[in-house]
Amino acid sequence: MHDAFTMEAFELLGIAHPEQVSRKQIRSAYAKRLKQIDPAEDPQGFQALRNALETALAFVDGEGTGPAKLDDVPSPLADPADGNKPGKETDRQAATTPAEPIISAAELGLAELQCLRLGDNTVSTITRLLNDTAFDDLEMNKQLERELVLFLDRRLVMKKGGIPSFTSDITPGLMKAMAAxxxxxxxxxxxxxxxxRPELVSMAISFLIGAEQTRQQHQREAMALWDWIMGIAIFVGIPLGVAAQFLEKDSIWQLLAGGAAGVSFLVIMFVLMRR
Structure with a gap:
């Protein structure tokens, strides 16, 4: 038999049959509901959802069915014999009214990261979280790292050739800041x-951070190849051009030497224009 508090928690998570769910299904339901809440705009709704998650997980773990009802806790200010007398109800309500839930800036930041969608201002949001002093605490820093790793796992894509990468909102500069x-x-x-997918995430991080260095290396290798081609063209074209001047005019040999020298000259000009 489930108490009202537990049933309310499962209803908030959108779960109809609490006795048939697993921890994984509860977390999946929580993630789905979380996408419908803006923690910055509705902190109370976010806190209620978090409480529902904890209650549901405690239920499936067999740790109980939630906190005791506050209405069942007698007020230390009330006389049992005077339970319904005027003037006593206010004291009872004051003693049993739960404290307003407090949501820290770090919790709001983590929730914002969980709800971050493709197309949102990813760079500014994550940069702000990385610079937030609320995550200077060791434990909060671990939570931030966890949420960022999960975020990158969700943003993982595979490019042609099976190369792991991330969606376009993960820039090299942002990745360098996170990795550092x-x-x-x-x-x-x-x-x-x-x-x-830790192996793919690690590879994608390395590829993204090293993309600029890799591109520059490819450029250097390409220019070295063109320089080699230009050297061959100079080495072959100049002698052939000189030789064409001494061969019999309009002979087949003069035409071949002159044509080869002309092609070599065009290759040299093309390489020079690419530099």
Whole structure:
């Protein structure tokens, strides 16, 4: 038999049959509901959803059916014999009224990250969270790392050739800031612990951060190739051009030498224009 508090929690999560759900299904329902709430605009709704999640998880773990009803707790200010006398009800209500839930700035920031959708201002939001002093605490910093790893796992995409990458809102600069804070390029424990696809996330981080260096390396290799081609063209074209001047006029050999020298000259000009 479920008490009203527990049933209310499951109803808020959108779960009709509490006795048939698992922890994974509860968290999935929570994530679905969370997308419908803006924690910054509705902190009370967010807190109620978090409380419902904790109550539902405690229920399936067999830890109880939620906190005791406050109406069942006798007021220390009330005389049992005077339960319904005028003047006593106010004292009873004051003693049993729950305190207003307090949501920290860090919790709101983490909730905002969980709700961040593709197309939102990802760079400014994550940069603000990275610079928020609310996450200077070691435990809160671990929570921030966890949510960021989960966020990157959701943003993971596969490019042509099976190369792991992220959606376009994850810029190289933003990734460098995240990797520098959590030392992801040398310490993979946070990624391995929290990501559903840790190997792909780690590879995508390395590829994205090293993309600029890789591009520059490709450019250097390409220019080295063109420089080599220009060197060959100069080495072949100049002698052939000189030789064409001494061959019999309008002969097949003069035409071939002159044509080769002309092609070499065009190659040299093309390489020079690309530099």
């Amino acid at each position: 804070r959590f030392d992801w390029l040398t310490d993979y424990r946070g990624i391995e612990k929290n990501a559903g």
